[in-house]
Amino acid sequence: MKYKLINEINPNYSATEQILTNRGIKYNEIKHYLNTTDADINNPTAFGEKNLKAAAIALMKTIYANNSALIIVDCDCDGFTSAAILINYLYEIFPAWVENNLHWFLHEDKEHGLSDCMDYISARQFSLIICPDASSNDYEYHKQLKHQGRDIIILDHHEAEQISPYATAVINNQLSDYPNKELSGAGVTWQFCRYLDEMLPQQPNYADKFLDLVALGNMADMMSLQSLETKHLILKGFKDENLINPFIYGMAQKNSYSLGSKITPMGAAFYIAPFVNAMVRSGTLEEKELLFNSMLKHKAFEEIPSNKRGHKPGEKEKLVEQALRTATNVKNRQTRAQDAGMELIEGLIEENNMMQHKVLLFLLEPGQIDKNIAGLCANKIMAKYQRPCCILTKVEEVDPMIILTSNPPQPYKVISYQGSARGCDKVGINNFKDICVETECIMYAEGHQGAFGLGIAAENIENFIQRTDEILKNMSDEPIYYVDYIYEGCHVNPDNILDIANLDDLWGKDMDEAFIAIKDLKVTKEMVTLMSPDKKPTLKITLPNKTTLIKFGSSEEEYQSLLSEGYIAIDVVGRCNANTWNGWTTAQVLIEEYQIIGQSKYCF
Numbered sequence: 001m002k003y004k005l006i007n008e009i010n011p012n013y014s015a016t017e018q019i020l021t022n023r024g025i026k027y028n029e030i031k032h033y034l035n036t037t038d039a040d041i042n043n044p045t046a047f048g049e050k051n052l053k054a055a056a057i058a059l060m061k062t063i064y065a066n067n068s069a070l071i072i073v074d075c076d077c078d079g080f081t082s083a084a085i086l087i088n089y090l091y092e093i094f095p096a097w098v099e100n101n102l103h104w105f106l107h108e109d110k111e112h113g114l115s116d117c118m119d120y121i122s123a124r125q126f127s128l129i130i131c132p133d134a135s136s137n138d139y140e141y142h143k144q145l146k147h148q149g150r151d152i153i154i155l156d157h158h159e160a161e162q163i164s165p166y167a168t169a170v171i172n173n174q175l176s177d178y179p180n181k182e183l184s185g186a187g188v189t190w191q192f193c194r195y196l197d198e199m200l201p202q203q204p205n206y207a208d209k210f211l212d213l214v215a216l217g218n219m220a221d222m223m224s225l226q227s228l229e230t231k232h233l234i235l236k237g238f239k240d241e242n243l244i245n246p247f248i249y250g251m252a253q254k255n256s257y258s259l260g261s262k263i264t265p266m267g268a269a270f271y272i273a274p275f276v277n278a279m280v281r282s283g284t285l286e287e288k289e290l291l292f293n294s295m296l297k298h299k300a301f302e303e304i305p306s307n308k309r310g311h312k313p314g315e316k317e318k319l320v321e322q323a324l325r326t327a328t329n330v331k332n333r334q335t336r337a338q339d340a341g342m343e344l345i346e347g348l349i350e351e352n353n354m355m356q357h358k359v360l361l362f363l364l365e366p367g368q369i370d371k372n373i374a375g376l377c378a379n380k381i382m383a384k385y386q387r388p389c390c391i392l393t394k395v396e397e398v399d400p401m402i403i404l405t406s407n408p409p410q411p412y413k414v415i416s417y418q419g420s421a422r423g424c425d426k427v428g429i430n431n432f433k434d435i436c437v438e439t440e441c442i443m444y445a446e447g448h449q450g451a452f453g454l455g456i457a458a459e460n461i462e463n464f465i466q467r468t469d470e471i472l473k474n475m476s477d478e479p480i481y482y483v484d485y486i487y488e489g490c491h492v493n494p495d496n497i498l499d500i501a502n503l504d505d506l507w508g509k510d511m512d513e514a515f516i517a518i519k520d521l522k523v524t525k526e527m528v529t530l531m532s533p534d535k536k537p538t539l540k541i542t543l544p545n546k547t548t549l550i551k552f553g554s555s556e557e558e559y560q561s562l563l564s565e566g567y568i569a570i571d572v573v574g575r576c577n578a579n580t581w582n583g584w585t586t587a588q589v590l591i592e593e594y595q596i597i598g599q600s601k602y603c604f
Contacts, residue, residue: 001595003481003517003573015499019484019514024226036232044191044198046178047171052195055169058128058151059196063090063097067127071104073292074112074134074185077220077276081213082132082155082185084245084295088213089193091298092206098298106292108285110372114141126150133157133185133217136175142166155189182227186217190233211237212245213295219265220273225508235505238263246300246320247291251275254324265508278331281372287326294323334373341369341377345391357465358472360389363417369393375420375451382422386479388432388472389424390454392417415458416443423450426479429472439467481573481592483517492518494547494587500576501587515573515592518549522567522600530559539591549574551591561596569598 006022013021020030044052062069073083083104091098103126105117113135114121121129128151135141137160145152151168163170171192173183183191193207215237218230225231236242243249243263252263255271263272279291293299300320307322308315345362354360360381369377374391382389397414423432433452436445441464443455456464485496500514507513521541529540539554539562549572551558562568574589 001481001571001573001593002476002478003483003486003515003571005486006482006484009485015485015496016503019500019503022484023511033228033231036228036235038232038236040228040232042178042180042191042229044195047173047176047188047191051169051171051176052192055153055155055171055192056196056199058153058168059130062128062151063094063101065127066097066101068101068103068125069128069130070121070124070126071102071130071132072114072117072134073104073106074132075107075110075280076133077273077280078184078186078217079133080276080280080292080295081217081220082189084292085186085189085193085210085213085217086130086132086155088210088245088295088297089196089206091296092209093200093203095298104292106285106288110281114138114145118144121145121150122148128153131156132189136160136164136170136172139164139166155185155192157183157185157188180227180229182224182230183233184218184221184223186214186221187223187230187233190214209244211242212248213237215242216248216268216272219268219508220276222509224510225265225506226510231506234265234508238265238268245295246297247294247323248272250294250320250324251327254328262505264505266504266513269508275327275331278334279327281376282334282337282370283326283330287330290319290323291327294320334376337370338373338376338380341373342380344368345377345381349385355385355387357469358387358475359465359468360385360387361461361465362389362391363461364391364393364419366393366395371419375422378420378422379451382424386424386427388422388429388435388468390419390421392419392454392456394458395455416455417458417461418443418455419453421445421452421454425450426481427476428480429475435468435471436464438471439464441467479593481515481517482512483515483573485516487516487518489519489521490543490545492516492543492545492547492587492589494545497547497576497587497589498578498585501578513575515575516589518572518574518589520597521570521572523562523570524567525563525565528559528562530554530556533559547587547589548579549589549591550577551594564599564601566600568596569600570594570596 010018017027017030020033021027025033071083071086073079087098087102087104090102105120107116118141129145130153132155134156135154136156136158142152142164143166146166154164154167154170154172156172157174159174163175171188173181173188190207190210197203197205197207215234218234223230243252251272252259258271259267276291279288302319303316304319304322306315306317308317348362349355349360369391371393378389378391395416395418421432421436423429431449433445433449436442436454441456441460443457446453523541527541531538531540533556537554537556539551539559541549572591572594574591577588577590579586579588
């Protein structure tokens with residue numbers, strides 16, 4: 001186990017100041033960062049008045065002519081929330097038009113943009129196509145739609161080479177002077193609704209009714225919490241008074257024990273967003289439609305036929321109740337498939353002695369692992385084995401070139417392996433996509449540095465393995481924990497622990513949760529307890545100053561290994577927590593990992 005101090009401790013800093021400067025927040029900006037306000041929200045006109053006005057005119061023209069429009073619902077949590085914001089907003093102002101003329105399209109598979117819905121559009125009389133959270137670079141499809149006489153509005157945050165010359169309006173923070181590049185599709189769509197609020201001054205500020213959807217979309221899409229605007233929108237959206245979306249409110253209630261007294265960004269990332277993403281990856285089209293409708297205020301409380309186990313004939317239930325239960329069932333179904341995939345992959349590691357290489361590269365046959373959970377399995381393998389990981393499946397494609405020497409001429413099959421790749425920050429590999437490109441052995445690497453799609457031609461596999469072994473020859477073979485404090489032995493500062501624990505609503509993208517290390521902690525048998533040994537064993541080490549160290553998922557064997565007539569010396573890395581019991585709050589460290597470094601038969 002390795003750990004390293006992020007920066008030397010400044011004795012003049014509080015724990016909060018030390019933590020935030022460690023994460024790149026300038027000292028003179030800390031007060032502002034901790035106390036953001038609505039003044040940190042940019043005016044929507046920063047997207048460009050021309051684009052906003054063109055989009056608003058196209059939308060109003062469609063509504064006032066009583067023509068039909070289609071919204072493409074992108075297939076992830078940000079896509080769902082973006083589309084739900086716009087539909088909910090329009091229903092507040094134009095309910096009859098939404099009921100009769102507004103339609104939406106959900107992708108059956110995990111597709112993005114317009115690629116799989118052009119036939120659907122061409123067969124129907126939609127005057128306007130709206131693409132929230134997608135389609136900035138679908139230039140050819142935009143061209144086709146324009147030639148069909150349709151308006152196209154893009155509300156997106158993804159990078160693209162240029163503003164589409166065929167779209168009616170492209171509102172995108174990456175393609176404009178909008179200062180915050182860390183705003184997701186949900187944020188862009190919400191800002192468009194704010195502009196409509198200004199354009200229709202007789203209307204109240206309807207956009208602010210959907211801040212919880214804005215918060216969930218930004219958090220789920222891993223937008224940086226170093227952005228003042230993004231941070232403020234996420235924290236504001238998860239405040240109790242703004243939790244009004246039927247699905248989000250229901251999911252928060254369902255997971256209230258795990259979420260605690262408030263929804264933090266990390267809480268949403270673990271206990272709300274995964275249910276949407278599981279539905280997108282593993283749900284049927286009918287199940288996806290059910291969940292999406294539960295995000296729409298005018299649909300969520302409809303009475304629909306019950307599908308509860310043991311329901312009576314004719315029994316009904318609210319749509320949102322069924323959606324919450326279905327989302328849980330689909331998530332469980334996905335977990336079972338993921339567990340089966342993990343079992344297969346872990347077997348391959350042992351069979352093929354894969355730990356001798358720097359990258360865990362899995363070459364699978366079609367059907368061995370569902371392509372929709374390959375990324376999830378890659379995340380799990382990367383976290384467990386602390387190596388960059390690629391889970392690729394064999395793809396056979398027919399090249400249009402003909403082998404002229406064969407008689408008769410035969411089409412040439414190209415074999416490649418394509419799938420998901422993950423870097424590993426804990427061993428210092430946070431630019432894995434660039435590393436794959438550097439090998440010069442790949443077909444493509446598309447996505448973020450730490451999580452992306454990867455394709456390698458079959459004939460380049462061995463070269464890829466050799467090149468990554470060479471490039472990563474100095475990579476650590478065990479994780480490095482970057483910690484904010486290192487304490488010696490029992491000299492743990494409980495006030496610091498509690499201060500750090502109170503920062504739990506700051507953790508997220510680019511604001512990594514704080515870790516502390518305890519060096520050479522001498523543990524005597526009087527300090528160690530095994531709680532709930534017959535149920536879920538939890539190891540507890542109590543320091544002389546009453547600070548406790550907790551390790552969940554322990555065992556009797558582990559407990560016995562820390563008992564000695566003298567002491568057992570350990571190094572510990574953990575997270576900070578505030579433990580409240582019977583009205584008392586004490587400092588607590590949740591053990592991430594520890595190792596025994598020595599022992600003595602005597603305790604002095």
